């Protein structure tokens with residue numbers, strides 16, 4: 001009986017540890033998305049509307065894009081059609097952040 005309780009206690013601890021790690025990861029991702037929205041407002045929103053949620057002046061809606069994260073990253077690096085390349089205007093980290101952010105948008 002004594003042993004059984006100790007085991008249960010340990011499992012409880014492990015669960016708490018697991019939960020707090022994922023909460024932390026979620027918060028880190030939220031902070032990154034917050035940062036990405038700032039960059040988006042400066043560099044992207046004059047063509048892509050509503051932080052990527054709607055089509056804007058010339059640019060398509062980005063939420064629900066069929067591109068994967070690498071594809072989005074490459075599009076930002078290379079540009080496409082009338083969209084300029086951001087290779088020299090944004091830092092690599094910022095472009096990665098934007099790609100993650102765009103893939104985190106709900107597709108509806």
Ligand code: HEC
Pocket residue numbers: 040043044045046047048058059060062065066067072075076080081082083084086098102
């Ligand atoms: C000058 C207007 C303009 C700006 C600024 C702009 N875009 Fe675009 N973007 C476009 C246009 C137009 C397309 C469609 C290109 C095509 O397929 O011909 C596009 C396409 C894209 C695509 C591909 C979408 C898909 O599903 O194929 C992504 C991703 C994207 N833009 C992200 C961004 C990001 C992130 C920024 C800011 C760093 C940005 N764009 C800034 C005009 C712009």
